Amino acid sequence: MFKWLRDYLYFLWRCFVISFVGEPLFYIWMTFLTCLALIGLNAYCKQLVHGLMMTGMTDHVSWGLYIANFTYLVGMAAAAVMLVIPAYVYKRHDVHEITIFGELFAIASIVMCLLFVTVDLGRPDRFWHLIPGIGRFNFPISMLSWDVVVLNVYLFINLHITGYLLYMRYLGREPNKWLYLPFVFLSIAWAVSIHTVTAFLLAGFAARPFWNTAVMGPRFIASAFAAGPAVIIITIQLIQKVFRYRTSIEAIYLLRRIVQVSMIINMFLLLNEVFKEFYTDALHNASARYLFFGLHGHDALVPWIWTALAMNTVSLILLMSPWTRRMVPLNIACLLLIVGIWIEKGMGLIVPGFIPNPLGEIVEYVPTWNEILICVGIWAVGAIIYTILLRCTTPILKGKLKINLKYTQRNVSY
Amino acid sequence: MTDKSDQHKCGCGKNNGDCESHRDDPGLTPVSRRDFLKRSAVIGSGAAALIAAMSPLRLLKETITAEEFVQRHYKEMSKEELDKVIARISAKVRDRFGVTPRLRDVKPMDGVEYVYALNLSRCNGSRRCVHACVNENNQSRSPEIQYISVFKMPKGTMDMEQGTRHYDPEQVPEDDSYYLPVQCQQCENPPCVKACPVEATWQEKDGITVIDYNWCIGCRYCEAACPYWARRFNFTEPDIPKERLNPDMAYLSNRPRPKGVVEKCHFCLHRTREGRLPACLEACPTGARIFGNILDPESEVSYVLKKKRVFILKEEAGTLPRFFYFFDK
Amino acid sequence: MVGSNSRTTFPIWWIAIVFFALAVTFVADIWGTKRAVIRHEPVASRHFDPAPVRTPLIEPEYVYQGKLYRCNDCHATLEPSTIQKSYFSSHPDVILEHGANNHCQTCHNRNNMDMLVDLNRNDVPFAQSQRSCLQCHGPIYRDWERGLHGRMNNYWDDERGVVRRLTCVACHNPHQPVFAPMKPAPGPHVRQYRDFLKSISTENADHDG
Numbered sequence: 027m028f029k030w031l032r033d034y035l036y037f038l039w040r041c042f043v044i045s046f047v048g049e050p051l052f053y054i055w056m057t058f059l060t061c062l063a064l065i066g067l068n069a070y071c072k073q074l075v076h077g078l079m080m081t082g083m084t085d086h087v088s089w090g091l092y093i094a095n096f097t098y099l100v101g102m103a104a105a106a107v108m109l110v111i112p113a114y115v116y117k118r119h120d121v122h123e124i125t126i127f128g129e130l131f132a133i134a135s136i137v138m139c140l141l142f143v144t145v146d147l148g149r150p151d152r153f154w155h156l157i158p159g160i161g162r163f164n165f166p167i168s169m170l171s172w173d174v175v176v177l178n179v180y181l182f183i184n185l186h187i188t189g190y191l192l193y194m195r196y197l198g199r200e201p202n203k204w205l206y207l208p209f210v211f212l213s214i215a216w217a218v219s220i221h222t223v224t225a226f227l228l229a230g231f232a233a234r235p236f237w238n239t240a241v242m243g244p245r246f247i248a249s250a251f252a253a254g255p256a257v258i259i260i261t262i263q264l265i266q267k268v269f270r271y272r273t274s275i276e277a278i279y280l281l282r283r284i285v286q287v288s289m290i291i292n293m294f295l296l297l298n299e300v301f302k303e304f305y306t307d308a309l310h311n312a313s314a315r316y317l318f319f320g321l322h323g324h325d326a327l328v329p330w331i332w333t334a335l336a337m338n339t340v341s342l343i344l345l346m347s348p349w350t351r352r353m354v355p356l357n358i359a360c361l362l363l364i365v366g367i368w369i370e371k372g373m374g375l376i377v378p379g380f381i382p383n384p385l386g387e388i389v390e391y392v393p394t395w396n397e398i399l400i401c402v403g404i405w406a407v408g409a410i411i412y413t414i415l416l417r418c419t420t421p422i423l424k425g426k427l428k429i430n431l432k433y434t435q436r437n438v439s440y
Numbered sequence: 441m442t443d444k445s446d447q448h449k450c451g452c453g454k455n456n457g458d459c460e461s462h463r464d465d466p467g468l469t470p471v472s473r474r475d476f477l478k479r480s481a482v483i484g485s486g487a488a489a490l491i492a493a494m495s496p497l498r499l500l501k502e503t504i505t506a507e508e509f510v511q512r513h514y515k516e517m518s519k520e521e522l523d524k525v526i527a528r529i530s531a532k533v534r535d536r537f538g539v540t541p542r543l544r545d546v547k548p549m550d551g552v553e554y555v556y557a558l559n560l561s562r563c564n565g566s567r568r569c570v571h572a573c574v575n576e577n578n579q580s581r582s583p584e585i586q587y588i589s590v591f592k593m594p595k596g597t598m599d600m601e602q603g604t605r606h607y608d609p610e611q612v613p614e615d616d617s618y619y620l621p622v623q624c625q626q627c628e629n630p631p632c633v634k635a636c637p638v639e640a641t642w643q644e645k646d647g648i649t650v651i652d653y654n655w656c657i658g659c660r661y662c663e664a665a666c667p668y669w670a671r672r673f674n675f676t677e678p679d680i681p682k683e684r685l686n687p688d689m690a691y692l693s694n695r696p697r698p699k700g701v702v703e704k705c706h707f708c709l710h711r712t713r714e715g716r717l718p719a720c721l722e723a724c725p726t727g728a729r730i731f732g733n734i735l736d737p738e739s740e741v742s743y744v745l746k747k748k749r750v751f752i753l754k755e756e757a758g759t760l761p762r763f764f765y766f767f768d769k
Numbered sequence: 770m771v772g773s774n775s776r777t778t779f780p781i782w783w784i785a786i787v788f789f790a791l792a793v794t795f796v797a798d799i800w801g802t803k804r805a806v807i808r809h810e811p812v813a814s815r816h817f818d819p820a821p822v823r824t825p826l827i828e829p830e831y832v833y834q835g836k837l838y839r840c841n842d843c844h845a846t847l848e849p850s851t852i853q854k855s856y857f858s859s860h861p862d863v864i865l866e867h868g869a870n871n872h873c874q875t876c877h878n879r880n881n882m883d884m885l886v887d888l889n890r891n892d893v894p895f896a897q898s899q900r901s902c903l904q905c906h907g908p909i910y911r912d913w914e915r916g917l918h919g920r921m922n923n924y925w926d927d928e929r930g931v932v933r934r935l936t937c938v939a940c941h942n943p944h945q946p947v948f949a950p951m952k953p954a955p956g957p958h959v960r961q962y963r964d965f966l967k968s969i970s971t972e973n974a975d976h977d978g
Contacts, residue, residue, distance in 0.1 A: 068801070077675050088673060146660075148658020232667055233665055309601065566953050572817035716930065717925050726940070727918065
């Protein structure tokens, strides 16, 4: 009677068990990540006790590393769509088989996003005020309430698609198109929306001229579609090596093409922004002046943004050259781009928005160790989640982990 | 939680990562005593590390009671519920400060909309308003929270970036400067209210934008949205000297705030809604501050708006402030 | 990678050891930053005292060598000086710097020194000194009457309490009417990034607004 439920629970149990089994490298990796996560937890407990004074944030710079990472990771999550579109819209079969890794990456990214938002809250105990129906949700006026909705829905869409497809593979059954294809196409629109809404979150206020720009949305999308596929290029190779899961080189070349184009658009939009700020040369470019050249002797971010620009430029040149058809230069280009965009979009976008503050006062921001450890901890949690998801997924895809017919026919209860 | 014995048995060699496929049920296989010990050691040390990692929580001073946790939004509470909450907060204040506060909920008056006007020709930058406000509204002394920022501006500009809050001459006013105090402008179109994801801040009918400190989740989005830098966040438990506590309190205004919530100027609503003048005005030595009801055509502020050339800060932000500035000579 | 004999060669004990060592570091509290709030003493109460800068003279009284006199106690017999400030032998504290108004009798009734006068030589009691001031300062007086110049105290709403309007002399010394400069109250504390960098490893920001 409850056979389907029993099968499903058994599937989850087997996934759970398999998450703790692996080669020595797997143990070392997971122990390392667990340690980092615990260190982050320790730092977060301190923050819970003493408040956000344990961070480098002030009333002047009221958002810092947490929201910077959040913004970046929303982009990472949205980037999964760059695998879904070729696979489902353009029917690229070589991409189809790696799409699921992109979707799993999106799940891990969204979980990290939600964690970064949680640690940024002054009153995490009041999280339930955000739950529609129980709390008091300022929808559709507040952009943050939009973000809560789109992020959670995106998480569920991806959990549903990957969970359903994997479970069908586990059962050895053909998936029902009606049960997942509509969600796949919904996820395409949704991926764009999560990052657009996050851009609107920043772009919506006259108080911060640095953010109040129409190219914020396009810039977010372009940078996400560059950095996200770059991460996936590297992960696919790792999956090939570690889990011995074969993927075609053509899929990676397609991703390389996507990163190329997105990066060109990203740099172009950045150029537009820079032109508008510096050619106009009106008072509202104070934040941009602070970011690129320093303002009244305050120049904490100047080395960062120029490093980021250099990294982005080098990686763009590399990507445009035929060199990167080889894996090592491609990986170098991808790493440069991932770090470059992280700086540009995280520290280089969130922090200067607050400097100078709306009343023209300059107070710089530097994260504390506690804050950095919490961020590291959250990244470790994300890596743990992604590793476990891959650990369970690859045997299923390879057909090694599947329902045991003999077992399901036995009538045992446990 | 490792299960090595199975891997050993199945002997699937280099594919040991996937060897579960050979098994019936990894959870049911009997484990050897040695494996059991190993597993216990890993789980035990893992648990120890987890508990040790969470050990800073033992320093948590304020514990959140179930009652506080489920407390509803200010606007959703009935009179009785609110009375209970007020009694609870009063008891907390008494425990912490040894003073029984006169804590109550003050509702807006009918036919009243507050407007502030500030005569920049008179302001001499003495910062009396800043400290009167801190004292009246039980703001944290360390870390320091102040609702009013007085800017010393060089004559000949309205560019805030050229001003500074940091001046300390022997005497004010200085010849080359004028002084521009900025606090919450009580906008008619407040971006902070738009920003709040949980409606913890809203505009009341007398024009004052208030915060329910028991509903705010501390996301600081309102702080990013405010063009006047009027909002302050309690980065830690506010520190108020016992002897300086002002026991005249209202729920939506100057009761001591908890850690992790946003606060801001509320035009001293516990005073002004009972007809009194705000603390910053009463402390102003030069009489630069003018406060009153704009709906009353005979009021002082109505006269100012009619007779003086007033202006507002950051008009381009479209916030429609209820705080007007003017020069008078 | 280790093969089928992984069970015997792969020491799982080290995971327990790593976790245990980590637990010790947590107990020793070596990670992250310590709580550090810079203490600020509360400012002196004179910095927010709502009392006006002057205590105006409501009665025509004068303290001379520790004794209180009514003005007419002396001026019944002593003719007040008609000319300049340098002759004020009995009033060393009175320095007349009132612009073009440099004669005592412009405001004081020289026939009855317990009274002030207006330009029509009508008596004005000390408690209503603004009636003298308005003679020359018409526009300012009009603003003051409408609550625009000068300060109010207590209530804005006259239905609920007394609206107390301070008079001219509560802020202006009639002999030197320019509002006196004053020492500003302490300014805000903000620590800057450079000081902060020096202490980054041990302290967190002090978060002063």
